[in-house]
Amino acid sequence: MTTEAQHAATIWLSKGAFDQLSAQLEDMKGPQRAKIVAEISAARDEGDLKENGGYHAAREAQGRLEGEIQALEALLRKADTTEPTDDGVVGLGSIVTFKFDGDDDDEAETRLIASIEMKDFAGGLEISSAQSPIGAALLGASAGDTVSYEGPNGRTLKVEVMKVVPFKD
Numbered sequence: 001m002t003t004e005a006q007h008a009a010t011i012w013l014s015k016g017a018f019d020q021l022s023a024q025l026e027d028m029k030g031p032q033r034a035k036i037v038a039e040i041s042a043a044r045d046e047g048d049l050k051e052n053g054g055y056h057a058a059r060e061a062q063g064r065l066e067g068e069i070q071a072l073e074a075l076l077r078k079a080d081t082t083e084p085t086d087d088g089v090v091g092l093g094s095i096v097t098f099k100f101d102g103d104d105d106d107e108a109e110t111r112l113i114a115s116i117e118m119k120d121f122a123g124g125l126e127i128s129s130a131q132s133p134i135g136a137a138l139l140g141a142s143a144g145d146t147v148s149y150e151g152p153n154g155r156t157l158k159v160e161v162m163k164v165v166p167f168k169d
Helices: 003-009 015-044 053-078 116-121 133-138
Strands: 094-100 109-113 126-128 146-150 156-166
Touching: 015 053, 015 116, 109 133, 116 126, 126 133, 133 146, 133 156
Parallel strands: 109 126
Antiparallel strands: 094 109, 094 156, 146 156
């Protein structure tokens, strides 16, 4: 598998994000699931299920929860929690400061190269995935490099990498 294909198949999460999502999954599979089962049981005891709004609402909540559990389990199975390197090269888990060609230094942007699933754990940093045009262009670049990618309007955009540091929880 090529490096680009590996990045496309990888969901990079920091160790802290992985741990928090794992704890959330355990809560969903334990207390949240038990609460819904109790609600279904209590509603079932009320009698006629055809016209029992509480029963149907609890069953819908159960279906949503089970879907969320499956999605989170799949995410955690695909997750890569490898610590980003501090070698100055953009990779998964890198915080990259860059500016667009022609912009002043004070117009620089900073983004985390990671999966969108990191948004709640990124400390307010904007995220660019490795699959996005700019994320893919930045992979492998170092400070001082200029990379190009095709923007949404079809124009070629150039960005200069100013700084690369690893993300830390």
